[in-house]
Amino acid sequence: MSENEFMSPEDINKVIENVTALASIKDIRSLKGEVSDEEWELRVNLAALYRLVAMNGWDDMIYTHISARVPGPEHHFLINPFGMLFDEITASSLVKVDMEGNAVNESPFIVNPAGFTIHSALHMAREDAQCVIHLHTNDGVAVSAQKEGLLPLSQHAMICWNRFAYHDYEGVALNLDERERIVADLGDKQLMILRNHGTLAIGRDCQTAYQAIFYLERACSFQIRAMSGGTLNTPPQGTPDLSSSQSESIFNGLAGALAWPGLLRKLDKIDSSFRD
Numbered sequence: 001m002s003e004n005e006f007m008s009p010e011d012i013n014k015v016i017e018n019v020t021a022l023a024s025i026k027d028i029r030s031l032k033g034e035v036s037d038e039e040w041e042l043r044v045n046l047a048a049l050y051r052l053v054a055m056n057g058w059d060d061m062i063y064t065h066i067s068a069r070v071p072g073p074e075h076h077f078l079i080n081p082f083g084m085l086f087d088e089i090t091a092s093s094l095v096k097v098d099m100e101g102n103a104v105n106e107s108p109f110i111v112n113p114a115g116f117t118i119h120s121a122l123h124m125a126r127e128d129a130q131c132v133i134h135l136h137t138n139d140g141v142a143v144s145a146q147k148e149g150l151l152p153l154s155q156h157a158m159i160c161w162n163r164f165a166y167h168d169y170e171g172v173a174l175n176l177d178e179r180e181r182i183v184a185d186l187g188d189k190q191l192m193i194l195r196n197h198g199t200l201a202i203g204r205d206c207q208t209a210y211q212a213i214f215y216l217e218r219a220c221s222f223q224i225r226a227m228s229g230g231t232l233n234t235p236p237q238g239t240p241d242l243s244s245s246q247s248e249s250i251f252n253g254l255a256g257a258l259a260w261p262g263l264l265r266k267l268d269k270i271d272s273s274f275r276d
Helices: 009-022 037-055 113-125 138-144 155-160 178-186 206-227 239-246 254-270
Strands: 065-069 077-079 095-097 131-135 164-167 191-194 198-203
Touching: 037 065, 037 077, 037 131, 037 206, 037 254, 065 113, 077 113, 113 131, 113 178, 131 206, 138 191, 138 198, 138 206, 155 206, 155 239, 164 178, 178 191, 191 206, 198 206, 206 254
Parallel strands: 164 191
Antiparallel strands: 065 077, 065 131, 077 095, 131 198, 191 198
């Protein structure tokens, strides 16, 4: 298959088989007790992260992805089954793949090749990229299409200041060569705006990555709303840098860790099936 083809005939056959598997998602066999306690906890947190994205209205039907690296030296990671809605994701339905995108354990599901390209790049290059979130939200994509990108118009944007980078659009992310450019453009940042495409965040765990993308997405929403109104108020010089430095605890995981238990309780009240 060339880099310009989305799927080969063999891939299409896999999709047909995947559709059959997805028809019986309520009958997914639980993996609890079949994986390590550490991996199971990660699966629950990652499934919760998918549900939170859906709850916030940040999902894009079956597209975009969230992945997490499985503890251990193998550099395996978990990602969503291609075709399952984010509010359907469960701990047991997540697919474990290697750095080549091949399923490690037997699974009836396939993964999105574009998701593999973006996420594998960051998992391979950044030790702190234990969790990677990529979204196509209304406001995130809108800001990514603006020439000046994210502006310091809100406290949320200034908290993200000095923490985000940009990557130019290169088409649907199927070309593995793009991985090197994604990594180079991200550098040592935790957030990325993919031009004309969407947003991305990495974190040392699910809760840290969620906290990071939460602030970036809120900043994008505030910007779109502010720009639809009257004359914009530009903050005093130096305040974006100051706000960013003052907010280190948010991005080193403290705020995410404090908020995460409450978010899990909220999900449990709505639908605790993400734990299955």
